Amino acid sequence: MTRTLRNALLGAAFGLALAAGPAGAATIKVGVVAPFSGPFGVVGKSFKEAIELYQAEHGKTVGNDTVEFVYKDLDQANPAQSKALSQELIVKERVSVLAGYFFTPDALAVAPLIDEANIPCVIFNAATSAITEKSPRYVRTSFTLWQNTVPLAEYMAKQGIKKAISAVSDYGPGIDGEAAFKATFEKHGGTVVDTIRMPLKSADFAPFMQRIKDSGAEAVYAFLPAGPATLAFAKAFNDTGLRAAGIKFFGPGDLTQEPDLPALGDAALGITTTFNYSRAHDSAMNKAFVAKHKEMFGSYDTVTFTSVGAYDGTHVIYQMIKNAGGRIDGAKAVESVKGMSWESPRGPLTIDPDSRHVTQTIYLRTVEKVDGKLENVEKEAFPKQPDYGYKLAK
Amino acid sequence: MTSVAARDGKAGQMTRPAPLGRRRDLGWIGIPLVAVAGLAAYWLLPDDLALLTRIAASALFVLSLDLVLGYGGIATLGQAAMFGTGAYAAGIVAVNWNSDPFVMLAAGGLAGGLIALVTGALILHARGLTLLMLTIAVGQIVQEVANKARDWTGGSDGLSGIDPAPVLGLFRFDMFGRTSYLFALAVLVVGLVVARRIVRSPFGLACRGVKEDPLRISAIGGSPKSYLVALYGVAGVFAGVAGALTAVTSGIVGLDSAGFPWSAEALVMLVLGGTGRLYGAVIGTAAFMGIHHVLAASDPFHWMGFIGLFLIGIVLFLPGGIASGLERLGGLFRGKEDRA
């Protein structure tokens, strides 16, 4: 039997299996793969809260169909496990849409699956540019390192900074950020005096600080995964006197994500970042979003970029279901949301038809105290920023 | 009859002193049992094949750990170095040259065995905590090399795009996972058979001798270290094949496959099942991953607490692992028969 014939037969069998299950008005299931336990458990929590919030606002039905979310816990970057869980969601739970995915390898792992099953996959976070190139059925509602870094590097050049240094964690997103920063900053006439890639498991950042100091750079561009590493890096920056020496600290907004701010404390004051969302974003829609979150879950401490990633992702999924009018066909569903624009708590969004990634406003923010609480206060906005990294990096 | 219970009754003794003398051997039953249980699971749980496939591939990895720990007494927290090397070797071969699943398994086994021989020769002179640290360090270095060689391994993004050819040109690896599972189960059963032959061979017995009394082995003219290095290499082949099997069935290899947590998890699964029995590895893996799956589905936030309590309970009340519990049950049963 030739491979294509087998493929066609299997596809037909799967289609029949789906058709034999839910017919007409029924339940459409959405599978969400994210870390609900482990060091990144707070991410899964914020995804789930955002989805529940969206459903509380917009109802659990689209047309005649009820939308039901099924959650799978994937506590760390483990692509083999990600694929197994997604496979189970498709085969056992018969989900029509896959969603979630915090880490890049976990999102990449499902590319062959979603193509074979013809299912759309809405990525709520995983931020390496290359992901959406791997399958036409990916849509992403978060951000990429390129998207955040390009406006930041331009801003830094405009501030008159001539010599900068890049210090990133040595993994996919960090390397993306470094590439984006170097390309943009040098294009605008600046010099990147050194690029440091710091091991992910570093505990002590003092040696890197010494290197930054010795490089003679006026400013540092830093990217580390949110959590203990960021905290230690920001503390070391202050403690070793770099801040006192007048070196400016810039980075993508993961560095100062809202749940970490209380622990960062005053060490975070003055850090300038660019990002797609700040909890302190000044719009009626965001205020309502945060207030609703507090009303439903008792506090808004967990509201951060992953919340809006999931909230807007849920919006895209609802739209796909609405457009499909019942059963979802992966390729068509993705086609139907290309170019879609809407207003989100973070500002105006459009799904770029080419990269299937959201084009959005990127904000320049500085950490300040607002009513005794540290917040990312927006200073400038750069509207309509696309994913500059699409089909650029390998 | 009494020997089993008496031997394992020794409180707190987690590694089974392997019997050197002859006794009625019923150990062979374990392998057909695994095969039958595996096939039964295929019919009973057709929707859970993704999980079952992962259990089968992981069981082969834990089996490799049983070879070094249960039969050689080598305490290691770096077995994932061999697993990861095998998985990356298989993935790189598939992406660049040949994606036949058997070729991938061979590449994985070869790579795993090689790295085990080289590192084993370097570190196996040490014992105890020093050895533990050395194995951890080897694992970290393998992981760091994989992270740095982005062009070959994809770095932290993972090595994706592995698309194994159909088994024997007939059975495609599709998303329903039937081929994957049966393939993985077959490899596991073959692995168990081979492992059993190895541990019962003169070489296997010599390794047990090294574990029990290295001094006596050197007194009768053997070199304890060379036996251990050879055993480490053989186990490396098993771990490498297990890694390749994961690459075949999942189509992607991540940095986690060479990471410290994976080594530690394998140790936990092995001790849970019972060391020095081979099929204890299968039982431990199935129990640990099964429990994880059920608890993670019902309450992901607290599964760690449950598994922790479970581990403590095993140490306090069932020191030989689950397999020893089963053996004791079997012993009781046979005891009753004798009396009747």
Added chain:
Amino acid sequence: METMFGIAVDGVAYGMILFIISVGLSVTLGLMRVVNLAHGAFAMVGGYVASYAAQSAGLPYAAALVAAVALTVLATLPLERLLYRRIYGSANELAQVLLTIGLTFVIVAGINYLFGPTLKRIPLPDLLTGTVALGPKAIPTHRAFVIGAGAATLLGLWWLLERTDFGIRLRAAVDDPAMAAALGIRTERLYLATFALGTGLAALGGVLGAELLPLEPYYAIRYIVLFLAVVAVGGAGSIFGSAAAALALGIIDTAGKYLIPNFGEFFFYAALILILFRWPHGFFKGRTA
């Protein structure tokens, strides 16, 4: 030259933090022959207690530190009677590993449940913030304080184990428990006291090291390899060995990260393998202090 000095100062500061946390592990491993993988969990518990005491109960830093050590010791003593007592002795290392991993999991889950997954901090008093100048090199005041505390811990432990009645009895019990018991030394009590010493040191390290190793529920698992490395290089049970190992590893790590940051991780573990190849039993094997 200035670079060398900078690396040395940063390395010593980092090494002292490693020393304070790891020496408790060395004590329990060397004197009681328990591979206590829950050591990191005890350090974390100490840190959380201090964080809670300082932030929610409003205690000053010093009081929070004392409370953390005292409460952690009190909370872990029942564990010694219920769990650890059953796994003493070098014969069942695997049982020790499994039991203490299980205990670590339970503690991680418990901390996650009680305090949530976000980072926690222990606010420093004004006295310990800012930097102090050491010649051309400025180091954080807090780190200078930790170096001092580390030196004090080192001397205190040496005195306790070598110069007191407790130390003599303990060493006797370690060398030959049966003989010691026959001579009227109450080994059970002695072990309980040593266990308390180990967890107390863990808690102390957890609090003092929190600026560098931030507190979050996975602290217990994240850093345990680092602590084990110090003990392995130093030689289990050796106080001076632990100090030498911690300083050596701290300086190696700092130098590697400064000179070749892109291969920092690689450098550290390669050095670890070389050291353990040369000194398979650690720097100071077979010496109590």
